[in-house]
Amino acid sequence: MKKFTCADDIGDIKKALDEAFEIKRDRFAYTDLGRNRTLLMIFFNSSLRTRLSTQKAAMNLGMNVMVLDVNQGAWKLETERGVVMDGDKPEHLLEAIPVMGSFCDMIGVRSFAGLKDKAEDYEERVIEQFIRYSGKPVFSMEAATRHPLQSFADLITIEEFKTVERPKIVMTWAPHPKALPQAVPNSFAEWINKTDYEFVITHPEGYELDPQFVGRATVEYDRKKAFEGADFVYAKNWSAYTDPNYGKVLSTDRNWTVDTDTMKLTNNAFFMHCLPVRRNMIVTDDVIESDRSIVIPEAANREISAQAVIKRILESL
Ligand code: CP
Numbered sequence: 001m002k003k004f005t006c007a008d009d010i011g012d013i014k015k016a017l018d019e020a021f022e023i024k025r026d027r028f029a030y031t032d033l034g035r036n037r038t039l040l041m042i043f044f045n046s047s048l049r050t051r052l053s054t055q056k057a058a059m060n061l062g063m064n065v066m067v068l069d070v071n072q073g074a075w076k077l078e079t080e081r082g083v084v085m086d087g088d089k090p091e092h093l094l095e096a097i098p099v100m101g102s103f104c105d106m107i108g109v110r111s112f113a114g115l116k117d118k119a120e121d122y123e124e125r126v127i128e129q130f131i132r133y134s135g136k137p138v139f140s141m142e143a144a145t146r147h148p149l150q151s152f153a154d155l156i157t158i159e160e161f162k163t164v165e166r167p168k169i170v171m172t173w174a175p176h177p178k179a180l181p182q183a184v185p186n187s188f189a190e191w192i193n194k195t196d197y198e199f200v201i202t203h204p205e206g207y208e209l210d211p212q213f214v215g216r217a218t219v220e221y222d223r224k225k226a227f228e229g230a231d232f233v234y235a236k237n238w239s240a241y242t243d244p245n246y247g248k249v250l251s252t253d254r255n256w257t258v259d260t261d262t263m264k265l266t267n268n269a270f271f272m273h274c275l276p277v278r279r280n281m282i283v284t285d286d287v288i289e290s291d292r293s294i295v296i297p298e299a300a301n302r303e304i305s306a307q308a309v310i311k312r313i314l315e316s317l
Contacts, residue, residue, distance in 0.1 A: 001312040003131055004139035005124070006146055007190045010309075013155070020156050020308045027060045027307060033314050034063030040104035041067045041141065044111040044126065049275060050141045050149065053302035054108055057310055060303075066104065079126060093129055101134035106313050113144035113181040115239060115247030121145060121181075122210075137313045145210075147183045150274050151191035152305035157298040158197070158232055161270050166197055167231035168267070172223065173203030174282040175252040176237035184274050185238050186213040193217065202226035206250045209241050223256065230266040233258060235273050235282050258283040263292070270294045 003009060010016045023029075039058040043051065051067070058065045068074055075091040085092065100107065111126040121144040130138045140148055158167065169192055171185060185201075186209060192199045193215040200218045201209070208219070220226040227233065235258045240248050257280065263269060271283065271293045279285055287293060 001309070001316050002137045004148060004309050004313070005127060005131075005143060006148055007151070007187075007194055009148070010152065013191075013194045016152070016308065017156065017159055019311070020152070020304050023307050023311070024156075024304050027303070030311060031060070031062040033311065034058065034061035036064075037062075037106075037314060037317070038064040038066060038104040039106055039108065039310065040100055041065065041108045042100065042110070042130075043067070043069045043141070044071065044109075045142075047110055047141070049299050049302050050110060053299075054141060054149070054306040054310075056303050057306035060307055061310055061314060063310070063314075068100070079129075093126070094133060097130055097133040098135060101136045104136060105317060106137045106139070106310070107134055108139050108141045109143070110141040111143055113183065113247075115179055115181060118241075118243070118246040137316065139309055139313065142183055144181065145183055146187040146190065147274070148187055148191070149302060149305050149309065150184060151187040152308070153301040154188055154234070154272065154274070154298060155191050155195070156301045156304055157272065157294060160297070160301075161294055162231065164231065168198040168200065168229055169232045169234060170200045170202060170226050170230040170266075170269070171217075171234045171236065172201075172226065172256070172258065173207050174235045174237055174256050174258055175254055176249075176278055176281055177252060179239040179247055179249050180237050182209060182238045182241050185209060185236050188234060188236070189213040189215060189217055200226050200230075204251050204253065204256065206240055206242070206245065207238065209238070223262070224265055227262055227265040227269075230269040233263065233266060233269045233271050235271070235277075237282060252281075254281070257281060258287055260284065260286050263287055263290075268292065272298055275299055
């Protein structure tokens with residue numbers, strides 16, 4: 001595998017899950033595979049889970065790991081071609097990328113959506129430039145429109161906890177004070193659409209996602225109806241996708257906070273969230289602390305999804 005930015009890059013989902021569960025049974029079975037290989041992790045944005053889980057996954061495979069926080073200690077990078085660089089950015093991404101590529105065997109990149117220019121975000125300009133100019137395999141550690149390592153971990157978690165073959169998955173918008181990208185819900189939808197699970201998305205009007213990600217999901221604006229019979233509730237905030245409101249917060253209506261009353265409508269559903277989560281905005285203390293909350297095993301599975309992806313890349317070098 002030479003790149004990993006979307007669900008299609010992983011190919012057959014059952015095979016990918018089999019590989020993930022093999023790793024989970026013995027995560028140190030391939031410690032020789034990454035010997036003398038180096039992973040460079042580049043962060044344009046903050047991270048806790050992605051940083052730790054991806055680094056741990058690479059170490060499990062015997063790799064060396066370098067981490068660069070672009071906004072802390074590196075030169076500020078210009079990303080646009082044609083700009084007269086007389087401002088505060090002394091280095092261009094087009095030199096920085098091949099230089100970074102010369103020091104490693106693969107690159108993980110985290111670069112969020114700017115939420116100002118939809119076309120720029122949905123063209124995935126930053127990670128696409130890494131793919132084009134680094135000369136090395138590149139994987140996403142969350143890009144502008146997708147977070148595939150998260151979605152892969154989410155799917156591993158659902159497979160572990162499900163008690164019926166085709167569970168009902170409900171992805172629900174929930175309020176948040178700041179404008180967040182659509183990457184996590186887009187990606188979750190993309191990966192769930194690769195399964196045969198029942199899949200419902202619920203959100204207030206105005207928060208419609210890009211139809212290419214919604215796919216076969218049922219969109220249900222009546223939140224209570226959506227929650228009925230759910231086996232898994234996947235909560236997430238996202239900003240508006242549709243024009244003219246791209247990137248805007250249209251509502252912080254706390255009637256959409258996931259609470260005990262809404263969870264009572266479900267089939268004793270498990271609660272999921274990618275974290276970090278704003279308590280009592282997205283979800284109440286009671287729900288996230290309940291025995292049906294699986295946010296911690298979900299986060300722990302980030303190590304497994306990262307290891308499955310890095311292993312595939314190592315095998316292709
Ligand atoms: N879920 C997730 O990607 O967490 P971080 O932003 O902390 O990496």
